[in-house]
Amino acid sequence: MKLDRALEEKIKQKAEEVLIKCRPNWDLPHTQAAVYWMKQLIEHEGGDERILIPAIYLHDIGYYDLIGPGYTYQQLRQIKPKHMIKGEKLARQILNDLPLSEKEVKEITHLVRIHDDIPKIESFNEQMVFEADCLGMIDREKAGVGSLAKESVGDFLQSFKKRRMPKLKSKLARGKVKEFFEKEKNEIDKSTPIMV
Ligand SMILES: [Fe+2]
Numbered sequence: 001m002k003l004d005r006a007l008e009e010k011i012k013q014k015a016e017e018v019l020i021k022c023r024p025n026w027d028l029p030h031t032q033a034a035v036y037w038m039k040q041l042i043e044h045e046g047g048d049e050r051i052l053i054p055a056i057y058l059h060d061i062g063y064y065d066l067i068g069p070g071y072t073y074q075q076l077r078q079i080k081p082k083h084m085i086k087g088e089k090l091a092r093q094i095l096n097d098l099p100l101s102e103k104e105v106k107e108i109t110h111l112v113r114i115h116d117d118i119p120k121i122e123s124f125n126e127q128m129v130f131e132a133d134c135l136g137m138i139d140r141e142k143a144g145v146g147s148l149a150k151e152s153v154g155d156f157l158q159s160f161k162k163r164r165m166p167k168l169k170s171k172l173a174r175g176k177v178k179e180f181f182e183k184e185k186n187e188i189d190k191s192t193p194i195m196v
């Protein structure tokens with residue numbers, strides 16, 4: 001189903017109010033990049049806009065108040081489960097005030113709750129959110145450089161390659177992620193100790 005512009009604007013506004021207070025220089029541009037890629041994925045793969053677009057706007061709002069600037073990849077891994085639990089709660093609060101059915105709210109909040117639990121990604125909707133999230137992480141032109149400590153960028157890339165890349169299914173995501181990943185790998189500071 002199509003998501004009407006006015007409803008998308010409301011969700012975007014509510015999400016961005018929180019995202020601006022999440023990981024500095026990251027959650028807002030990363031989410032904007034992920035939304036861009038979600039729309040591209042829907043064009044190629046199909047899918048319900050009323051579920052997938054709100055889910056991608058809201059997927060990382062749970063980072064609110066969880067982590068400051070210059071965090072390491074290790075610290076990030078530790079708080080990952082928390083950002084999904086908190087995100088589900090915050091997303092429900094936002095969505096309950098909007099003209100969406102209970103069934104739609106349930107599916108969107110489920111997607112927020114599961115999006116980073118990679119072994120559990122199975123359904124079409126879960127896969128779409130996962131792929132848009134991956135693209136929004138690795139497309140540094142849109143997402144920027146973020147606030148991960150510089151020495152942890154190698155760890156991030158290593159984990160991205162091992163945990164995320166093999167799970168990508170769509171032709172669009174597989175092709176684009178590969179392209180962005182190579183670019184990112186080439187730009188990384190040569191002194192970074194861990195390379196992929
Ligand atoms: Fe996330």
Ligand SMILES: [Fe+2]
Binds near residue numbers: 030034059060133
């Ligand atoms: Fe994300």
